[in-house]
Amino acid sequence: MKSSRRSFLITSVGVAATVALSRQAFADAPKVGESEPTAQALGYKADATKVDKAKFAKYAAGQDCSNCTFYQGKATDAYAACPMFPGKQVAGKGWCSAYNKKA
CATH class of the missing domain: 4.10.490.10 (High potential iron-sulphur protein)
Structure with a gap:
């Protein structure tokens, strides 16, 4: 069960970082x-x-x-x-x- 939580948390952090980076990239869009x-x-x-x-x-x-x-x-x-x-x-x-x- 712990590995499932760990996988979920790692995936969630990765998704959150990707969303934040894509928003920042668009904020810099021409x-x-x-x-x-x-x-x-x-x-x-x-x-x-x-x-x-x-x-x-x-x-x-x-x-x-x-x-x-x-x-x-x-x-x-x-x-x-x-x-x-x-x-x-x-x-x-x-x-x-x-x-x-x-x-």
Whole structure:
């Protein structure tokens, strides 16, 4: 029975360390640049108030990444992951044409 507990504890510590390291690695993930091809295709702006409203008529004041269903952080996070830009972070105050309001 002791070896089962020991194995469980060792595995748990390993998993916890892996999760902590992956979170830290993502915290260091690069920010999406507005000049990147995907960002340009989606009309991404790090500051939603600077969206070209003539080109992106879908944009409405108050829409930003932090209240989009794709934003993978808390609404108060300055930057977080978004599946539209794998491996990178978007600005919470940003916007792109994939915007979809959270329910």
